[in-house]
Structure formats: C-alpha cells, structure tokens
Amino acid sequence: MKITRNAAGWLNVAPLLAILIPFFIVPICVILAVSFMQTDGFGGIFPDFTLDNYIGVFTSELTYRLYYETFKFTLLTLFFTAIIGFWIAYFLVFHVRSKILAMGLFLVCTVPFWTSNIIRMISWIPLLGKEGLINTGLEGAGVIDQPLTFLLFSPFSVVVAYVHQLTIFMIVPIFNSLSRIDKRLVEAALDAGASRFDILRLIILPMSKSGIALGAIFVVSIVMGDFFVVKVMSGGGTASVVGAFYEDVSVLQYPTAAASAIILTVVVMLLVAAILRVVDIRKEISL
Amino acid sequence: MNAPAKIHAKAPAKGHAIRPRANGRPWTFYVLAGLFALYLIALYGPMFSIYILSFQDLKGGLVFPMRGFSLHWFEELFYQTRTGDFSGSFRRSIGLAVLVTIITVVFSFMAGLAFRKRFWGDTFVFYLMIGSLVAPGLVLGIGIGLAFTMMGLQASWYTSALGAQLSWTLPFGILVMFAVMSRFNNDWEEAARDLGASAAQRIWMVVLPILAPGLVAVALFGFTLSYDEFARTLQTAGPLNTLPLEIWSMTLNVTSPSLYALGTVSTVVSFLIIGISLGSIALIQRQRAAAARSGE
Numbered sequence: 001m002k003i004t005r006n007a008a009g010w011l012n013v014a015p016l017l018a019i020l021i022p023f024f025i026v027p028i029c030v031i032l033a034v035s036f037m038q039t040d041g042f043g044g045i046f047p048d049f050t051l052d053n054y055i056g057v058f059t060s061e062l063t064y065r066l067y068y069e070t071f072k073f074t075l076l077t078l079f080f081t082a083i084i085g086f087w088i089a090y091f092l093v094f095h096v097r098s099k100i101l102a103m104g105l106f107l108v109c110t111v112p113f114w115t116s117n118i119i120r121m122i123s124w125i126p127l128l129g130k131e132g133l134i135n136t137g138l139e140g141a142g143v144i145d146q147p148l149t150f151l152l153f154s155p156f157s158v159v160v161a162y163v164h165q166l167t168i169f170m171i172v173p174i175f176n177s178l179s180r181i182d183k184r185l186v187e188a189a190l191d192a193g194a195s196r197f198d199i200l201r202l203i204i205l206p207m208s209k210s211g212i213a214l215g216a217i218f219v220v221s222i223v224m225g226d227f228f229v230v231k232v233m234s235g236g237g238t239a240s241v242v243g244a245f246y247e248d249v250s251v252l253q254y255p256t257a258a259a260s261a262i263i264l265t266v267v268v269m270l271l272v273a274a275i276l277r278v279v280d281i282r283k284e285i286s287l
Numbered sequence: 288m289n290a291p292a293k294i295h296a297k298a299p300a301k302g303h304a305i306r307p308r309a310n311g312r313p314w315t316f317y318v319l320a321g322l323f324a325l326y327l328i329a330l331y332g333p334m335f336s337i338y339i340l341s342f343q344d345l346k347g348g349l350v351f352p353m354r355g356f357s358l359h360w361f362e363e364l365f366y367q368t369r370t371g372d373f374s375g376s377f378r379r380s381i382g383l384a385v386l387v388t389i390i391t392v393v394f395s396f397m398a399g400l401a402f403r404k405r406f407w408g409d410t411f412v413f414y415l416m417i418g419s420l421v422a423p424g425l426v427l428g429i430g431i432g433l434a435f436t437m438m439g440l441q442a443s444w445y446t447s448a449l450g451a452q453l454s455w456t457l458p459f460g461i462l463v464m465f466a467v468m469s470r471f472n473n474d475w476e477e478a479a480r481d482l483g484a485s486a487a488q489r490i491w492m493v494v495l496p497i498l499a500p501g502l503v504a505v506a507l508f509g510f511t512l513s514y515d516e517f518a519r520t521l522q523t524a525g526p527l528n529t530l531p532l533e534i535w536s537m538t539l540n541v542t543s544p545s546l547y548a549l550g551t552v553s554t555v556v557s558f559l560i561i562g563i564s565l566g567s568i569a570l571i572q573r574q575r576a577a578a579a580r581s582g583e
Contacts, residue, residue: 005404005406006406006407006408008401008404008406009401009402009404009405009406009407009408009409010401010406010408011401012397012398012400012401013397013398013401013402013409013412015393015394015397015398016394016397016398016412016416016457016461017412017415019390019394019450019453019454019457020415020416020419020454020457022434022450023419023427023431023450023451023453023454024415024418024419024422024427024454025415026430026431026434027427027429027430027431027433027434028422028427028430030430030433030434030437031426031429031430031433034433084322084326087319087322088322088323088326090319091316091319091320091322091323092323095312095315095316095319095320105323107565108327109326109327109330111558111561112330112331112334113511114507114508114511114557114560114561115334115511115515115553115554115557115558115561116514116515116531116534116550116553116554116557117515117517118515118517118531118534118535118538119334119337119534119550119553119554120333120334122337122538122546122547122550123333123334123336123337123550124333125349125350126333126336126337126340126349126350126351127332127333127336129349129350131350131351132350132351133336133350133351136351164329164330164333167326176466196313196315217421220421221420221421221422221423224423225421225422225423225424225425225426225518226518227425227518228517228518228535232538242423242425242426245425245426246425249429249522254433257429261423261426261429261430264423264426265422265423265426268421268422268423269418269421269422272417272421276417281417
C-alpha cells in the first residue's frame, strides 16, 4: 500500500492537531462565544447575544491606559533586548576566535532560560530593594544618602526583569543568522575598502534582520501576554492588560474579561503578523 | 575582484573575520568583551544571591547582609506545611514535566517529519502552531478552564494543565526540531532507500539515530518549559498546585527566606536536568567522533 505525500503529512501532524484543536482552537472559540454573552454578575453566563461587552471595553478610558502601559513596556523591552542581544551575538560570532569557546559561551548564556522565570525575577529583590545590595553599596560609598526608591517596585524594575528574562530570545536567533553570514563576504568587503562600520551597516545589520524579527515575535508576545512580572515587580503600582483581565475573571465578570481577551489576542496576532511580513519564519528556521 | 577574495578565503578557517589592521584585537573586542562580562554578571548574579540568602539561619531576612548560616529554611520547606504543600506540588510538577516531555518529543518528531516535505495545508498547520505559541498564556488557560467547566469536566493537572502546557511546549519543540532537521542530509535517507530499507527501517535505523542529540534537546525544552510553566497552568491545574503555582502564592504572602529556599531547590532540579541533557548530547557526539575515527 502506498501512502500519498498529503496523507503521510497529515498523519504525522495528526497528534499535533489532537492537542492544538482542544487546547488552542476550542478555548479561543469558547472565549469568543462568551464575549458576546451576558452575565448576572455572579458568574452566571447567559447566551443572549450582546455587543455590550465590547462597547464597554472600547469606551472605557482604562482600556487605553492599560494598552499604553503595556505597549510602553513592550517597546522598552524590545529596544533593550534587541540592542543587548545583537551585540552579544555579534561578539560571539565575530570576535571569539575559537568556535568551541563561542559555543560554550553561547550555552552559558542559554542555561538560565531553562530555569524558572519566577525565581529569576524575585532574585532581583535582594539587589534592588531599599536595603538591597545596590542601595547599601552606594550609601556605603557615600554616593547617595537616601536609598534610591525607583530601583524596586517601579517601572524600572519591571523593565529590568523583562530584559533579564527575554534577552536570550534575541541572542539565539540573531546568533543563528550571524553564524550563517559567509565570512568571506566580510573579507571581500574589507579588501574592497569598506570600513568596519560600513560592513556593520551594509552587510551584518541587514543580514541579522530576520533574527531580530524572530526574537521580536517572542518578546512582543510574551510581554503583551504577561501580568506576573508587572504585578510583582511594579509592587502592584502598575496594571497591565492581562492583569486587568485576570482581575475581571477573579470577580467573575467573564463576558467583559472575554471581550478584552479577544481584543488582546487580536492585537498580539496582528503585531506578530506584521513582524512576519518582514521575515519568512519558515524559511528562516528550516534553512 | 575574484583573486584577492580567494586568497583570503583561507583565513576564515581560523575564524578571524574582522581582521584588525595591526596584529592584535580591534578595540571593539575589548568593549564587547566587557559588555558580555557585564551581561553574564547580570544574568547569573541575582540568581546566585538568592541561593546564598536561602542558607541563612532563623534571623535571616529577604536582603543582604547574610544573617547566620543554616539549613533552617530548607527544613521548614520539607517538614512544615505552614508555607504550603511543597512536596506534593514538587511531585506533581515532576510527573507533569515527564508526561509533557514524552509527548512533546514524540509529537514534535512526527510533526518535524511531516514538515520536511510540503503537503496540502501545511502552511495552515504551521501558522496554527505559531498562533498557539504566541497566544497570551493566561487567556488560553482561562479558555481551557471554561471549556472544561462547560463540558462538566473537572480540571486537573494531568488533563487540562497537561493539554495547556502542550499547547506551548509542542510549538517550541517543533521549532527546535526544524532547526535540528535543517542539518539533516536527505541523501542519507535516500541511500537507505536505495539499499532496500522500508519506511519504518529508514526512520528507526537512519533518521532517529542521526537526530538523537536533537531529540534530547527537544526533551530538555519540553521538561524545563513544563516544569517552570506558570501562566497557562494557573487556571487549569485544578485543586492541586504545581511547583511554580506554589512559588507564585509564596511570592504574594511569604516574606521569609523559605521562598528563596524553594527557589534554590527548584533550580537545583533544573540544573540537574540541563546537566543530564547537555551531558548526554556531548556523550553521543563523542561516541560518534570515536566511531568515525576507528572507521577510517
């Protein structure tokens, strides 16, 4: 019996679909359905079609403030992770001469990724706190006489925690695209009289674009979907889109929560789709 | 134009791409090496500070300086229930991570095989997978929770949470699989076909052994992503907590170093898993290199 190529393909992705349909498509459809329903305010949901939930979300000033805050954190995190990630990857690929050493240093960068994000986040507390290492150190050195309060439980510490967690998502894909640059190209450019800055601007940066885009997809989707880091690291002072959604759920306002969840999911998907226009992700990862 | 490029073509073998004019390192090397060192300090420094602080004695607080030295906070973790159900949540997290790892490795491998060739609808499946990867975790978790309630099913860590975690580890595993398979030379499989191997034999005797290190990497991702997963598990774990959920509730109401002790124990497990995985990849590759040398 000969299996056609299409049948073989579908047979092999069948287990994947057996997970994605009940645990991705169905829940999104359930939330979509609930977002058009009404509630009695005590957790009961009635299938009466209404657009009130969406109208409520769109007319609330809070929504725009939450999105403003969340976009601000996303952009700041994107900016810092891209810059740090690019230079780390650049250093490993172009400045470390031994391939084995470069691979070893690369692995050292990735190890924390495989440990708990929550623990890595709370580990900033003994450093940034009022009596933390940085403040006591600076006070001891006589630089400041009052502890710096903006270090912890502030927008600053939120960005620090995000950058700390997510820079690896930039390093890996940028490292991958930089490794694929044919070094002879760089040599040829040098011989043709290009300065090292020209090489960076005209060869290396354009060729790392796809790596940056791939990293941006992870950073954007994680920061936009996060509420945990914002909640803990801002000390409760700053809200986020998902945080507000979670509050709605905990007071059983399912339809309102569902409407804002659908809007958020659409926003994230649109952002990812916009990034995907820059990079053909499939070509990128499968060479 | 061709000739000089050819002459230099020998140089990259040594890995000197950006050649300084003099015979030393360019100044950017020192700047970037400094940046790299700072990055590593920022990456590991905070983590190690909480490991150190978890070994304080009774007087210990959440910040430096270190007060005393003892295993008090670890004992409290294991023998007292005041800080929560540590050992139960730990066992559940390990069990869940093992389940997720097995399923992720098998399903990702199969999907990786499928995506090697184009088939009708492959782009749709691919973007479905990307959608599942980027969807906000908490939203998906609550959706799964609601779907379970509507169907009258009880959410639990081995059903709803398992599925919720797989919706995140599978796309990840498949992306890793893509990277692994891009280095696989299809000629090897063709050669096996020419020698008369059946489809099952080709997978079992050619593809699997060659991809073994990559599958270990997929397993590493599956285990660690599940073991530390929080957002998707929060609303799907049912009445019994997993370890990250336990840590989360501790960050909200525990202000003693036992929180750090829990972090230390959890990270020791992560490091063990990372060590075993990377070690076995290195071992496989060493054996291969040895086999290649003796075969010559």
